[in-house]
Amino acid sequence: MTAHAEQKLGASDIAAMVRREISKGNLQLHDRLQPERVLAETYGAARGTVRKALNLLEDEGFVEIRPGSGTYVVHKPDDSSPAAIDNATPLELMDTRFALEPHICRLSVLHGRRADFDKMETLCTRMEQCVEDPVSFSEADTHFHRALADSTRNGLLIWIIDQIANVRSQDDWTRMRHLTLDAATINQYNAQHRQILNALRTREPERAATIMKEHLETARLSLTRASET
Amino acid sequence: MTAHAEQKLGASDIAAMVRREISKGNLQLHDRLQPERVLAETYGAARGTVRKALNLLEDEGFVEIRPGSGTYVVHKPDDSSPAAIDNATPLELMDTRFALEPHICRLSVLHGRRADFDKMETLCTRMEQCVEDPVSFSEADTHFHRALADSTRNGLLIWIIDQIANVRSQDDWTRMRHLTLDAATINQYNAQHRQILNALRTREPERAATIMKEHLETARLSLTRASET
DNA sequence: CATTTTTAAACCAAATATATACCAATATAT
DNA sequence: ATATATTGGTATATATTTGGTTTAAAAATG
Incomplete structure (x- = not known):
């Protein structure tokens, strides 16, 4: 000693x-x-x-x-990510996800395989067991959206989604976000995740994209709701 | 220790x-x-x-x-990857642009200012003077799409577009792309750029997004046409 | 001196770890 | 093809660990 x-x-x-x-x-x-x-x-x-x-x-x-x-x-040791990522605001992030994820759904319908959807299903189930645990839910949620990106087989898109996930995890917003994640909200998210997955499985690109938009709109609402508190 | x-x-x-x-x-x-x-x-x-x-x-x-x-x-050890960018295929890039740019148009309508559109207009004019010069045209075209991203005032999106631009400039198939850029194609692109800009100025988000999709579809076609040659 | 901080000890409730047994899916050898 | 061994999945009862709390005395601080 x-x-x-x-x-x-x-x-x-x-x-x-x-x-x-x-x-x-x-x-x-x-x-x-x-x-x-x-x-x-x-x-x-x-x-x-x-x-x-x-x-x-x-x-x-x-x-x-x-x-x-x-x-x-719960803190990432200083990695030197670009300023654009470190300083991105929650609303910038939401707009970016609005651009990416609905179209990712369409691409997933085109390129996704059964195994991809099975993995997402597993994550859905996991999230449904986290209704009382916002932190675990949030983590599984990130993995769900990453798995969705994976199913496009588009390395560039996957990379972008990963970068975006870093924004989500690093910031204080994460904590704030956890505060807004009550059981009701989580249940709503879970329902939407299931609907998206079903639309992917039945190969309905536009329906999947539409539900994803609703999903993101829900998330955006809970975000603005939180920042007004 | x-x-x-x-x-x-x-x-x-x-x-x-x-x-x-x-x-x-x-x-x-x-x-x-x-x-x-x-x-x-x-x-x-x-x-x-x-x-x-x-x-x-x-x-x-x-x-x-x-x-x-x-x-x-199952973990791909430390991506943090320039690899995803360097190894991106032209089709991956197109799919990514399909995800981003139509929505960028919508955001541009929301957040863009006159000065932004004026800058894009300048670039349009420059591109119209490059009908016989594919290399210069391509350069101006990149700037146009960057200016479009700028008009969203979304630092995260702008950063992503910049990363994507790097893909476009680095690779071999950029050269290939220049080969497919005959005068007719360039004129078509120019017309679409103008239409997009007009839709932005008149604050019609969906119309701008739709034309952008057509624009990207045109680009994708000339890409597949080139790779079949 | 008054105030704040640190110490020390005891107890609580929740989360976790242990140990064991048995089940189900998979791999391997016959 | 079948039998056997190996592997993860589950259940359960018990013991241990861990943070949360309270209290009172000692030490540090201004």
Whole structure:
């Protein structure tokens, strides 16, 4: 052990050290921090102090504290993505998705295979089991839209969708979005996902595109609703 | 670092370790992981714990679990890919433009200003003076579509259009494309550009989008015509 | 001095991990 | 083709771990 014994550490000191571990990359996305009781010992502080530090980091959006489970990293270490992606606003993002995803539905009807749709079906089922868990739902939702893009077999489109997914995950908006994801909204999304999938399976490009537009319109509404709060 | 020696491993810890093995490349695409029962022993955890970890990784899209068979790596290690752009085929590009540009027209009607349209008009005029010069025409054409994207005031969309423009300029088939650009085709393009611009000025989003689709269809035809030669 | 922060200990509820047994899908050898 | 072994899927009862909370005393701070 390398001598932390030097000085007494306050809550904000500990927060700073953990924050640094995260942006340095020693702690990566989805990693679980050591339990509060262990951190307390390694930093030579009381559990209550560590707890304050972690709450600070949670407010800053670096970690997510899950009672009974642990504290997890929710922050991507500085990758140098283009400014256009980092600074994209939620509304810009929605307009871009409005451009892409309905047409992606049409292409999916043309190029998608049974296996693609089966995968999307699996994700639908998973999302339907996440009605009470906005975070997991949101993650599965991202995968659903990625799987949809996959089914077009268009590497360029898939790449663009991936870039867009980065916008969604990095921002504070994600947290705000989770707040707007009540059970009713999630159920509505799930119904729309199913309808889209059905339209793809029955090879109805325009119907799939139309439902996708409705889906995005729903999402846009819940977004504006959230920003007015 | 050292001597974490005997820390108990939770599901997310195991998930993190496997995730790192995958992105590091120790586990490659289509590799099969060890059976759950073996992993459980090597990580010193119960099978249920390993199982939870693997399910997490499946949610994240790193692995695919096939009952009775095994668990397989499905993650394309670190795309972040210029590859998707460099290797994009002309048809992939056309499909992507089909997705983006009609909707860009709609957004242009919403957010475009007179100055934007004036700039596009200038480019139209320039293109009309290039009927005999496919290379110059092609350059101006790129600028026209970029100016159209600019008029949406959507930084994300503009960035995507720029990426796509790189595809167009880099590749060999750009040369091929120039071969198909006879005077008749260029005149047709020019007429369509004018029509699009007019629809934007008169604030008719759907008409602008429709003409854009026709424009892209024309381009796609001349593309397939070229590749059959 | 008054105030805030840290410490320390105990307890709670929820989430997770363990251990075991059995089922279902798949692969392999006969 | 059939039988057998291997693999993931599921269920369950129990034990452990984890964050959440409260309280009171000690230490640091201004």
